[in-house]
Amino acid sequence: MPRAYRPYERTPLLTEDGRRLLQQLEEHPNKPQFNDHCGDFLTAAGLDQVRAFQRRLLGAAGGWLPGEKPAWLEAYAAELADKVPFFRSRASQPARFEDLPFTSRADLSRAPEAFVPDDLPLDDLIRFNTSGATGHPLTVVSHPVVASLHLPLIQTALEWRGARMQGGPGRVAMAMVCFQKTTITCASISAVLDQAGFVKVNLDPGDWKHPDDRARFLDACAPEVYSGDPLSFAELMRLPLTQRPKALISTSMALQPGFHQALEAHFNCPVIDLYSLNETGPVAAGVPGRQMILPHQLYVEIIDPQGNPCPPGVRGEVTLTGGFNPYVPLLRYRTGDWASLDFQGRQPLLVDLEGRLPVVFYTPQGQAVNNIDVTILLKPYALAQFNLHQAADGRLTLTYLPAGPVDEARLRHSLEILFGPQQALTIQQRAAPLDGGSKQLQYTTEMPL
Secondary structure, three states, X not given: OOOOOOOOOOOOOOOXXXXXXXXXXXXXXXXXXXXXXXOXXXXXXXXXXXXXXXXXXXXXXXXXOOXXXXXXXXXXXXXXXXXXXXXXXXXXOOOOHHHOOOEOHHHHHHXXXXXXXXXXXXXXXXXXXXXXXXXXXXXXXEOHHHHHOHHHHHHHHHHXXXXXXXXXXXXXXXXXXXXXXXXXXXXXXEOOOOXXXXXXXXXXXHHOOOOOHHHXXXXXXXXXXXXXXXXXXXXXXXXXXXXXXXXXXXXXOOOOHHHHHXXXXXXXXXXXXXXXXXXXXXXXEEEOOEEEEOOOOEEEEEEOOOOOXXXXXXXXXXXXXXOOXXXXXXXXXXXXXXXXXXXXXXXXXXXXXXXXXXOEEEOOOOOEEEHHHHHXXXXXXXXXXXXXXXXXXXXXXXXEEEOXXXXXXXXXXXXXHHHOOOOOEEEEEOOOOHHHHOOOOOEEEOOOX
């Protein structure tokens, strides 16, 4: 018997057109095993704020020239010193912006509430947790309006490459594809995209009644845009899809130039390499090795290990000020990612960004294991930092810094379930942070992808 639908509290602006599309997606005969419900939580007032942000992006001049700072920067830093407990607690406030102390993920991790400005309302707050590459667990405070501001920035990135997400009733605007053992999957409707649909699916065959349902469902959705990471796109290429998207958006992991070219040739559409952080949302977009800073209130510095600014063309650590999430205002925030800065007129670009590389491990039988599956497996353990390395002969070494008691026998058993009991495995505990406390890659391998 068909499911009786009612307006979801998660989607206050859901219309009859949106409800109809949502029902079609959730009851499609080839659908995956959706395991969650999702919504944008946007009210009419919140949608107005998103539309206003869209209009500002259309007329945004943005950018800056080498050696100068944006006009808004000094006032922004002064406002944070006045309204944000973390910055107000500092002993002194230097007069010059470049003399201000840096902040880091560890600061956000210790007290995320200290970054919320005094004058912001606390109604309808949302939060999510992330572990990230540094191993510092992080709670990100956000809001439904902030979450929806990602869409106008993504739209801007698409338009830079000549594509546009049209949206509208009855159309699936975006499909987010994953390829891992377990993840949240859902269908939802976006008020920002005029009641268009969004689906998040896992391409692992175990999430479907039949492996062939993956292509059948995605073709039925015919999404305007696919988003995912290089590993999920590699699997997407293997599916016999007949519908082609307007664009692909790759995020979360580094996209290699050769694979970028292969994706564009296979799908006959632009592939956008998006640099985005949980703390900031979208930062820059373009092609591998050359990504333009997206035009919102965000200032980018490149800093050497001693904290000195690097001139254009010199590699250093990407350091951010601003962002569009008022609940996580950033001031000289060291990301742990490395790049150099270049300019096209007033348009700044990140060059040769080093983010997180996709890592595939292999069992003794040659079966591939996605690093995301290892992340999920290790979640129950109190690991402040860790690195899993696979040598060229297949041996695994897990090195970790404990954040509490760790049952190594149970930890070993968990990894053997994933890789098999024949897997050669060494587990090493460290008493000090890995790599001197700097950004540590959680996954490394000497084996070819």
